[in-house]
Amino acid sequence: xxxxxxxxxxxxxxxxxxxxxxxxxxxxxxxxxxxxxxxxxxxxxxxxxxxxxxxxxxxxxxxxxxxxxxxxxxxxxxxxxxxxxxxxxxxxxxxxxxxxxxxxxxxxxxxxxxxxxxxxxxxxxxxxxxxxxxxxxxxxxxxxxxxxxxxxxxxxxxxxxxxxxxxxxxxxxxxxxxxxxxxxx
Numbered sequence: 490x491x492x493x494x495x496x497x498x499x500x501x502x503x504x505x506x507x508x509x510x511x512x513x514x515x516x517x518x519x520x521x522x523x524x525x526x527x528x529x530x531x532x533x534x535x536x537x538x539x540x541x542x543x544x545x546x547x548x549x550x551x552x553x554x555x556x557x558x559x560x561x562x563x564x565x566x567x568x569x570x571x572x573x574x575x576x577x578x579x580x581x582x583x584x585x586x587x588x589x590x591x592x593x594x595x596x597x598x599x600x601x602x603x604x605x606x607x608x609x610x611x612x613x614x615x616x617x618x619x620x621x622x623x624x625x626x627x628x629x630x631x632x633x634x635x636x637x638x639x640x641x642x643x644x645x646x647x648x649x650x651x652x653x654x655x656x657x658x659x660x661x662x663x664x665x666x667x668x669x670x671x672x673x674x
Contacts, residue, residue, distance in 0.1 A: 547621035
């Protein structure tokens with residue numbers, strides 16, 4: 490009878506040690522997964538959900554996350570419609586769900602596209618934009634050319650199409666200076 494109790498105690502001790510080791514391994518794997526999760530990964534997990542972002546130079550941008558790429562996200566705001574936010578300008582996000590690394594609703598093709606790709610699409614479509622910069626300044630214009638890390642923006646009155654004789658100035662912007670792009674329709 491004493492031997493049975495001894496074996497029961499040893500078995501219980503081994504089971505407890507195994508459970509502790511398993512719990513420690515799970516906790517370490519969770520910490521490791523979290524360490525490999527970027528803000529863009531978290532934002533991909535929020536596609537289709539409403540969030541609010543604090544954006545350096547542009548203030549608060551709130552709405553439903555539609556797409557997330559490398560260095561940008563698209564938020565549908567109730568008032569101004571589509572807003573493109575440079576993730577490098579994001580200082581905080583409210584109402585962001587806690588999810589593991591995710592590309593929900595966003596295939597690897599979109600996830601790998603950078604801000605330059607978005608600007609090239611806007612240039613191709615000749616979309617007039619309201620542009621907010623991280624220093625708090627802003628202006629309107631149309632993207633003319635896009636380089637590896639910069640874009641040339643032609644400033645012109647928005648009530649007329651971008652034509653050579655309507656351009657008042659051309660600015661070359663570093664991608665790092667861009668906070669928010671709002672297409673004007």
